Amino acid sequence: MVRVSFREQVLHAREEAILASVNRLLAEKGFDAMTVDEVAADVGIAKASLYKHFASKEDLAAAAMVRVLDLALEKIESLRADALATPLDQLKEVARWTLQVQLAGEMPSLPAQNSALRAALAGHAVYLDRLMQVSEQLGTWITAAQAAGSLNAALPPEIVLYTLFARACDPVLALLKAGGAHSDAQIIELLLSTCFDGLRARR
Amino acid sequence: MVRVSFREQVLHAREEAILASVNRLLAEKGFDAMTVDEVAADVGIAKASLYKHFASKEDLAAAAMVRVLDLALEKIESLRADALATPLDQLKEVARWTLQVQLAGEMPSLPAQNSALRAALAGHAVYLDRLMQVSEQLGTWITAAQAAGSLNAALPPEIVLYTLFARACDPVLALLKAGGAHSDAQIIELLLSTCFDGLRARR
DNA sequence: GTCTATAGCCAGATAGAC
DNA sequence: GTCTATCTGGCTATAGAC
Numbered sequence: 001m002v003r004v005s006f007r008e009q010v011l012h013a014r015e016e017a018i019l020a021s022v023n024r025l026l027a028e029k030g031f032d033a034m035t036v037d038e039v040a041a042d043v044g045i046a047k048a049s050l051y052k053h054f055a056s057k058e059d060l061a062a063a064a065m066v067r068v069l070d071l072a073l074e075k076i077e078s079l080r081a082d083a084l085a086t087p088l089d090q091l092k093e094v095a096r097w098t099l100q101v102q103l104a105g106e107m108p109s110l111p112a113q114n115s116a117l118r119a120a121l122a123g124h125a126v127y128l129d130r131l132m133q134v135s136e137q138l139g140t141w142i143t144a145a146q147a148a149g150s151l152n153a154a155l156p157p158e159i160v161l162y163t164l165f166a167r168a169c170d171p172v173l174a175l176l177k178a179g180g181a182h183s184d185a186q187i188i189e190l191l192l193s194t195c196f197d198g199l200r201a202r203r
Numbered sequence: 204m205v206r207v208s209f210r211e212q213v214l215h216a217r218e219e220a221i222l223a224s225v226n227r228l229l230a231e232k233g234f235d236a237m238t239v240d241e242v243a244a245d246v247g248i249a250k251a252s253l254y255k256h257f258a259s260k261e262d263l264a265a266a267a268m269v270r271v272l273d274l275a276l277e278k279i280e281s282l283r284a285d286a287l288a289t290p291l292d293q294l295k296e297v298a299r300w301t302l303q304v305q306l307a308g309e310m311p312s313l314p315a316q317n318s319a320l321r322a323a324l325a326g327h328a329v330y331l332d333r334l335m336q337v338s339e340q341l342g343t344w345i346t347a348a349q350a351a352g353s354l355n356a357a358l359p360p361e362i363v364l365y366t367l368f369a370r371a372c373d374p375v376l377a378l379l380k381a382g383g384a385h386s387d388a389q390i391i392e393l394l395l396s397t398c399f400d401g402l403r404a405r406r
Numbered sequence: 407g408t409c410t411a412t413a414g415c416c417a418g419a420t421a422g423a424c
Numbered sequence: 425g426t427c428t429a430t431c432t433g434g435c436t437a438t439a440g441a442c
């Protein structure tokens with residue numbers, strides 16, 4: 001247990017609050033549409049104070065991404081504890097978790113092709129580290145599931161990994177949600193089915 | 204054959220050139236990152252001239268979307284001519300076509316959750332009309348394929364439709380392309396496989 | 407309809423007092 | 425570290441001459 005001063009605790013709590021707001025706004029509007037003024041207003045502090053904690057808007061987004069990746073690592077770790085689950089089950093559970101986060105409006109969506117943001121993330125050491133950790137953990141399960149014959153072995157592992165990342169921000173979820181015809185639980189099961197079982201019928 | 208004056212032909216050609224540029228820039232950087240200055244420079248005319256043709260930036264994007272949807276309708280129409288193809292085949296061919304367009308860097312990607320743009324599109328009659336036409340054509344094939352037992356009948360048709368739309372802009376393609384490990388043809392087949400066959404192995 | 411020049415606005419970032 | 429007030433730059437859109 002590391003000793004932290006009271007002041008440091010307050011600081012940390014404030015930064016957590018900031019990241020929670022950023023996370024939600026990023027999920028709701030995306031990086032470009034989100035403004036720093038909004039974030040400040042949502043947290044309830046002045047914009048200049050924000051910049052004492054984070055150097056730039058890109059930095060805010062990166063920190064939010066690190067936060068989500070850390071949560072993913074926690075989830076992965078808890079799934080690793082279950083020795084009975086097959087690698088395929090574990091991959092499915094991770095996918096289910098990402099959909100739950102997205103349904104809760106807490107999955108930050110970063111337009112994949114953005115220029116300024118992409119460059120900032122590509123140079124953000126902590127973000128890259130977390131991304132690699134998640135990729136490695138999932139990669140282990142992917143190759144294991146392919147070896148076990150439960151995951152299509154004809155697919156390069158990287159495409160499976162990319163697909164899982166992409167489905168975590170799948171716009172189909174928002175469309176289904178907007179349609180209003182299905183419950184949250186149904187939406188998740190339908191999306192998991194299209195992802196793992198595919199659109200074609202299985203006999 | 205409708206008679207059109209020479210002047211109208213020139214006008215039309217210029218607007219086609221504008222839309223081609225918008226299409227490419229929209230595919231490359233997305234709506235928010237694209238600037239009207241860039242479009243004007245790319246076409247080789249002054250920005251003010253652009254605004255004589257299109258009332259706003261949103262209007263530009265909507266026109267580009269209509270153009271792509273019209274191309275999709277053409278593709279669909281040509282596929283309808285093939286009486287031997289099954290509905291599933293035809294859906295796959297449409298999906299393949301969207302991936303080819305995306306690979307060519309000509310699939311305009313509109314951040315699905317954008318505010319100003321979404322509102323503009325939701326009020327754009329021509330865009331909505333084309334979107335409905337495409338949806339109806341695909342819907343026919345979807346229900347036919349489900350009746351034939353080739354498409355998973357447990358999926359609501361709408362989720363199949365949404366999934367096909369979403370895969371047309373799937374960020375996984377850009378990631379695979381950036382990886383450089385696969386040819387364009389391989390990328391398309393891999394993506395079609397993950398979409399229609401799913402990640403799970405089929406026996 | 408095309409251009410140059412500019413209005414008007416908004417968002418990211420900072421100065422400087424407390 | 426927090427605030428108010430401000431700077432700065434870039435972007436959409438338009439005025440007005442030709």
